[in-house]
Amino acid sequence: MKSIKEIENSVKEMRLKALDIAYHCQNKLGAHYGSGFSMMEIFAALYSGAANITLENKKDPNRDRIIPSKGHCVLGYYTALNMAGFISDELLYTFDTNNTSLHGHPTRNLDRGIEFSAGSLGLGASFAVGVAYSCKLAGLSNRIFMIVGDGELQEGIIWEAMTIASSRHLSNLTIIVDRNRIQFDDFVENINDMESIEDKFKSFGFATDVVDGHNVEALMTILSKRYDRTNVVIADTVKAKGISFLENKPESHYYAMKESEYLQALEEIKKG
């Protein structure tokens, strides 16, 4: 098991690689910096031991499942899969280039540890609940980690999925909410304020915790905790964390960097 310090070093590597592939790929229209960079520590924690998913057990039905429903978090997701050995450097660097299988949203491929073709928001949440229900029926001991954005909670299908998680008592399900407070158009509170997110989940009978989404130690502790019912980890994060001129800004959702900005971001992440 990696130490906290080692995981933090991995996070820095992930940010550097994410910036590299986002800026240098063939797609000059932009990249989803905001949503991927807010999730770096969360993904690193999950793939560094908080979730039981390895190269050895990746096809085992009893493997833990990591299912991002907010599919546009690829900059965090792909770099985490790369860190964990599921995606080679060579493949990672085909990101957003012609003929790649690693484009702007993930495509299901169990060899690469990708469980779901996310992109249309909310759909992954329902899928994750279906997987959790099946695993429960089979008497498996694994955990299913579903990842949603706070803006994404505006999609009704998520709440349809919650009614199943609740009424079927899915204690193998952990929902991680990346609460970076910003969706595409604006801050979530200016569009449809979803607070109190905790209360909404509590009303379904779920256990809820709030954590600093950029504190690796806190994440490792809370994500390793298993409850006797569905639990929700609300991770407070900063959209585009690590890139100062994009942090906490709606425009970071999908952004095309100028060279000077890329160089500035590179310096900032290196200094970290």
Add this chain to the structure above:
Amino acid sequence: MIVFDPKNIKRWMMLSTRNAFGTFLTELAAEHPEVFAMTADFTKSTGLAKFKEQFPNQFLTAGIAEQNMIALASGLASEGHNVFACSFASFVATRCYEQVKINLGYMQHNVKLVGIASGLGVSFQGNTHYGLDDVSLMRTIPGMTIIVPSDCTEVAKATIALVNYNGPAYLRLVGEGFIPIVNPEDYEFTIGKGIVKREGTDVLMIANGTMVNQSLKVAEELEKEGVSVAVVNMHTVKPLDTDLIDELVPGKRLVVTLEEGQVNGALGSAVAEHLVTKGSMPKMIRLGIQDTFPHAGSYAFLLEQCGLSVGKIVEKIHEEIK
């Protein structure tokens, strides 16, 4: 007041089809207080940021909740608004199909669905984001009107027409970045009336959206080899201008339909379904995405992959007219 002079038309070309749409709707809203714009967390992307600023009481975002947007739109429309509900084509037409079928189709609410980023334009975003089945799906809904503009000038024409049209419709905005001008001057636009863009006697190309410009380029290439090609801008897929088809088909060696979308059930199918009733069918091919999920890449890469680049279309027509 939207003025269709060459200067404006050149200026509009510099907008994407979605920004053009937002600009025109904002312009028209001032004189049409019944016009109401909605989006689902795509205010900027649908070119509606200024609309929201200038007409806050004629605007609502549903947030990331597309199916809810359609139902909300219908509620507003039933109270007298002419609602333009905008989001990615993949979401409004596909994800929201049932809401559209019942609210717009069955109840005929005055809602105009606007599908931005249709076709392959979002390049690397992949199949959850491409708008390829929108026309097929919307075609199955009785009472639905479907318009696919060929450039920003036509987006203006279509928007004006829809602001003045009482009934449900789907406006499909295809093409990304700068769309080549297909209509350089003012012209007559009528919902349901196809437009002959080029006369010809050997091959008839029926296209809409980005494929009109492609067809004109293909026609130029074929002309060099002595093949005479007619090109029709069939901007309205439903109701289809069957009179124009009946007028132009006789005597042609080949009919080619072209669309930046799945061929199953869309423009090509609509034309074939009509021709099959005539007693004798000309040779016909339907170009578009042939029942596959394309492999992500740049827009140019995707067009080539799907046989919709000028070169690939010319090659295909050559095969057929040998």
